[in-house]
Amino acid sequence: MNLGRPREFDIDRTLESATRQFWAVGYEATSLQDLLRVMRLSKSSLYQTFGNKQQLFIRCLDHYQQSMVTQLEEKLAANNSAREFLREFLEGIVAEAQQKTGRRGCLLANTANELSQRIPEVQLAVAAGIGAVLNVFHRAMELAVEQGDISSSTPLESLASFYFSGVSGLRTMVKAGVDKRELEPVVALIMNTIK
DSSP states (O other): OOOOOOOOSOHHHHHHHHHHHHHHHOTTTOOHHHHHHHHTOOHHHHHHHHOSHHHHHHHHHHHHHHHHHHHHHHHHHHOSOHHHHHHHHHHHHHHGGGOSSOOOOOHHHHHHHHTTTTOHHHHHHHHHHHHHHHHHHHHHHHHHHHTTSOOOSSOHHHHHHHHHHHHHHHHHHHHTTOOHHHHHHHHHHHHHHOO
16 A cells, blocks of 8 residues: 655744744744745645644644643753742743844734634634643642742632733733833732732
């Protein structure tokens, strides 16, 4: 039986290239030609491996979410203080405000704003991605309670949602070009609420 030609490209690396393209300019502004160029694929290879543009984009959202969750889990595990992990994550977002370029925000939040109301499959992918990230923040808060750094009577689910809202807001402000000095007090307010 002929199994066909084996793939001659790394799917993860190719997905990463497509994800960066979508993240840089958005779904609508990314053309098929852009994708073929950055992924270094022929049109037939793209369609055979990933399906159409929308199917590829949903794969990219999943890839982005998995990469982000893995990085967050590694940073949480490496930090002796879960509360410091939460603070450092916010400070990392604010540090992006000093960059002249590359302030892309969060692909999940960007997509929620651009497409979620129009494409149900994308809305589901965004919701799943946000849920996975929220789970990491919720785990960090559970650890912070165990470590004695959070004693709030507010349910941790609500605190995690509040924190994620702060993350999304900070990323939007950074993307809009707000100065780092204006964002630092916002980090302090978020962290003062989570105590």
